[in-house]
Amino acid sequence: MRRIVVVGASAAGLAAAETLRREGYDGTLTLVGDEPLAPYDRPPLSKQLLAGEWEPGRLDLRTPDDLAGLDLDLRLGVPATGLRPADTEVDLGDGSSVPYDGLIIATGVRPRRLPGAGGHVLRTLDDAMRLRERLAPGRRLVVVGAGFLGGEAAAVARRLGCEVTLLEPAPVPLAHAVGARVGEMLTDAHRERGVDLRCGVTVTEVTGHGVRLADGELVEADEVLTAVGSMPNTDWLVGSGLTVGDGVVCDEYCGAARDVCAAGDVARWFNPLFGRSMRIEHRTNAAEQGMAAARNLLRPEARKPFAPVPYFWSDQYDMKIQAYGYLRGHDEVAVVEGDVAERRFVAVYRTGDRVAGALAVGVPPRELRRWRQAIATGVRWREAVQIDAVAN
């Protein structure tokens, strides 16, 4: 391969580009990004950056020297608009086209929006800076969606002295993702800090003065943040022949087509460790999958299945939440250590007859490593629970 194009200049795309060079690829390496900025990190957007603790420069993923060392054909501020596999070319928004022998798709996701005008979303540095400028003591912020992103933003806004209303359509926030018990604990944490968390409410419209609920009520606010999930950026692949269905559909090698891989938030791949296809919007997965996709693209004869134990963390108030595995769709949750009410615990998640996930709050992260190991090796639920009983 003499020409590799990576579309998407965030964590996954950067990891892919770096891995290609580390693995000895010395051909033309084009990195395309729709934002005009060098690759930066997104998790701090809803944490340190929003809180005003960090300035934007701290989010740079690499120094200018490190980037220069990659010898990139860097195309920033220009989106990919089309893919023509028959011609092996990617079309860009400035009217140009880039030929490729190998392609890595890492175009990420964009925030889902609600009907109506105005309001904030939180995905890019611009989004975060715009919201940050509006947060100040006494300002009224409505956050729609009490997922991890909405929860983190609500926590920061409270700390900055805003009046925060958090609106969630589900009866318990995040119950589908982490179980009702952990979701209820998060509910309590928000309410203790003075967040007006209202569950089971549906927002139908964002207005200039707040949000309209399904029952007609207007919840007034100075600012509205919509944090109701995201959609994979796959529109540019229409007509490309690639299979798209809630992400770019890939096999277990992150392969989407011949000489085409996908990685990061946009990739839906078959994870053989869990025996199912998944799309993971976590920072750590972006880097890991970018690396895996790059290796498999470069050396198809030595390709390896991408079978990670996903990992994520969330910072809310004084809590650090850490989780390994795939918790969604779990059948059972068991608290194997500590006490949820005290916000110091390890909970493990059963899917079928195996340990599929573990989540901890307030315990040294290294204590989670054995649960990561149990997930990675497919330990049966019964054995894991017995091992734990002996250990305790």
Added chain:
Amino acid sequence: MKVELEADKCVASGQCVLAAMDVFDQDDDGIAVLLDERPADENLDGVREAVAICPAAAIRLVDQ
């Protein structure tokens, strides 16, 4: 080669420990701790993996 760790950027993911156990550890808060600032050659691949995989871009490997 020298490892540089910006501990105040660390998000306690522990990914570096998984990649290079002889070079990194975590304290009780999960924050990465550098065990070996100048790792032996056989540990460098693991360190490069840690640099690439760190979700906070808190680790660098510099030529000196």
